[in-house]
Amino acid sequence: MVSVNRRHFLAAASAAAFTSMTSLGRSAEANDELRVVVIGVNSIGNTHLNGFPKIPGVKVVGACDCDSAVLGTRVEEFDKKFGYQLKKYEDLRRVFDDQDVDAVVVGMPNHWHGLATVWGCQAGKDVYTEKPCSHNIWEAGQMAKAAEKYDRIVQIGIQRRSFKHLQDFFQEVHEGALGKIKNVKGLYLSRRESIGRPTSQPTPPATVNHDLWCGPGSTKLERAKYHYDWHWFWDYGNAELGNNGPHILDLCRWAVGAEEFPTAVSSIGGRYAWDDNGQTPNTHLLRYEYAKAPITFEIRDLPTATGKKDTCDYMGLSYGIVIEGEEGTYLGFDTGKVVDPDGKTIREIKGDTGSDGGRQLHRENFVKAVRSRKTSDLNCPVKTGHLSTALCHLGNISHRTGEAVSLSSLSERIQDQPLMSDAAARMTEHLAANGVDVATAAVEMGRTLTIDPTTETFPGDEAANRLLRREYRAPFVVPEQV
Ligand SMILES: NC(=O)c1ccc[n+]([C@@H]2O[C@H](COP(=O)([O-])OP(=O)(O)OC[C@H]3O[C@@H](n4cnc5c(N)ncnc54)[C@H](O)[C@@H]3O)[C@@H](O)[C@H]2O)c1
Incomplete structure (x- = not known):
């Protein structure tokens, strides 16, 4: 637990420096290839694997899932369709460590949305997080703080906002x-x-x-x-x-x-x-x-x-x-x-509701904001x-x-x-x-x-206030200080 927290603390510290560089760099070079990894690829994550490559200038470079059967199937299907092998990750922390990744899509279950978003921001990635925004009210506040502190673009997957x-x-x-x-x-x-x-x-x-x-x-x-x-x-x-x-x-x-x-x-x-x-x-x-x-x-x-x-x-x-x-x-x-x-x-x-139940328009909106570096361009910020x-x-x-x-x-x-x-x-x-x-x-x-x-x-x-947040099982803890 200590090593994980320390690693992420270090990642966060270096991310702060890295962040300002990438923000400036991306806005100056808006047409750079955007390298995306989708985390959680069973169902909705699979639609993201198929949708993001259709956006000009976006390359899906990897897929992450802690179910190796799901991961194997999705990577194979992707190869058949798009003609190249995705990098495979079992542990999402390795995605955040990877300096070759610009943005992540969180297609994991609800209890992961808050922590994955905070970790992503700390690691200098832009994040598209599926709905619900969070698993509890408190952690959504931490997500917003992390997005602001690390100057990250975070879109929540409530796609009708893009209609x-x-x-x-x-x-x-x-x-x-x-x-x-x-x-x-x-x-x-x-x-x-x-x-x-x-x-x-x-x-x-x-x-x-x-x-x-x-x-x-x-x-x-x-x-x-x-x-x-x-x-x-x-x-x-x-x-x-x-x-x-x-x-x-x-x-x-x-x-x-x-x-x-x-x-x-x-x-x-x-x-x-x-x-x-x-x-x-x-x-x-x-x-x-x-x-x-x-x-x-x-x-x-x-x-x-x-x-x-x-x-x-x-x-x-x-x-x-x-x-x-x-x-x-x-x-x-x-x-x-x-x-x-x-x-x-x-x-x-x-x-126009676009394709994939509106999700494609919403992905395009995310990419637009990633390129402009303006949260105000997002249709569904945190x-x-x-x-x-x-x-x-x-x-x-x-x-x-x-x-x-x-x-x-x-x-x-x-x-x-x-x-x-x-x-x-x-x-x-x-x-x-x-x-x-x-x-x-x-x-x-x-x-x-x-x-x-x-x-x-x-x-x-007191009883209701207690349910504003959860007990986190270490080391998977949304930090008090993001
Ligand atoms: N925007 C939409 O219209 C829409 C539609 C469907 C689902 N969703 C949201 O998407 C999320 C996923 O839904 P689903 O139906 O695809 O769920 P699912 O259970 O079918 O798939 C979740 C996947 O995440 C993986 N996963 C779980 N923990 C992981 C971890 N630590 N690291 C890597 N992978 C991990 C699982 O192994 C699984 O493959 C949910 O939060 C859901 O609310 C949004």
Whole structure:
């Protein structure tokens, strides 16, 4: 641990000197080849391996993964497609040591985002970090400090920020295109399967360096499927709220025009219909208070009814946002429409979404900022990613500090909150359709937490404040001083 910390301390010290040189050098020679390594290449990382080489002047020079099977496959596929061998790394610290690398893409699970970004900045690399920005609120602050201190370009992978038609439309919304905004609803009405309950202690695949995979989190393995299912364990993931929530809540916050934390959060939810050992809710309602307009968010991972394969919708939308304005309603996700009170479309909001679900436009934006050395050129710098990701963390903190109450008592408990009452009625009906006995079932009633947007903390609330950060497993510790 000491040697690792010392090595990174030394790397950081030399990075500080190196940084100012590269910043000047790159802005002076904007057409230099940009050498990129992607870290974590199973799923989203693979799309980055394939997307970055399409940008003129960018060369992907390596891939890093602590699962040698994943790494081997991706490097082989890359060679077939692009005609050259990538350098392979098992340990991301070797990527940061490599002076031949200019920028890294963090496609690892959520619990690695903060530390990998800080290490990357300390080593003088520019960093494209996938959403959610961080695994907890505190470490996002450390990421921002590191980006600033080492003068690094850090983009967070909330790619819809790079859609020009949404930039333009939300600007119009801020200027009153829909009249005063009454509320914004986020929707992620999806369908997933139970992850099961292993009958014996699972073991990591032989190809995985489990210690490296776990990094800051616990090494206790509780899931049968090693990759992806970590989303449903608090040590590594942030629930569906922190998985697809950053995309949707970012749109909600963008629509409201809120550039700070909300003043309060509340949450209702639970994990229903599945007999498995996932820890996070599969049904979740959230509410965020902003002076401009409240945001609510409905998450469902169960189908319309037991045995069905389809997903629910609200006003015809399963994923996206509904902005309810006094003079019009907007419904959309990548693209959208403004409807009149009868639901008739009066305007379409559409434009170029590029390829790969918008990610290619976002990568291009990152490269543009790397070349200009201006964080202001980024469509989703750490601050933007943090404010939207924080909404996920705040909702999870409300959930995790709450208490179980009977589902049948819910309507009475929230009768003074019309938006939540409506959403809870829809949720209860949906649970009943999925075989939940709503007369006897419990629901986790998250606490309504008051937030100080200036300090980004919960005044006087020790239990909630404790969840603003995590315990880091040494040596994988986000430093107090970046
Ligand atoms: N922007 C988007 O639209 C989008 C879409 C999907 C996923 N994501 C985000 O991307 C991240 C990865 O998601 P995924 O679905 O690809 O997950 P995944 O579990 O399928 O893949 C993660 C990979 O990271 C590797 N990894 C873990 N720890 C590592 C370490 N210390 N060093 C090197 N490699 C390591 C794993 O071995 C695995 O191959 C998540 O944070 C997710 O939220 C973003």
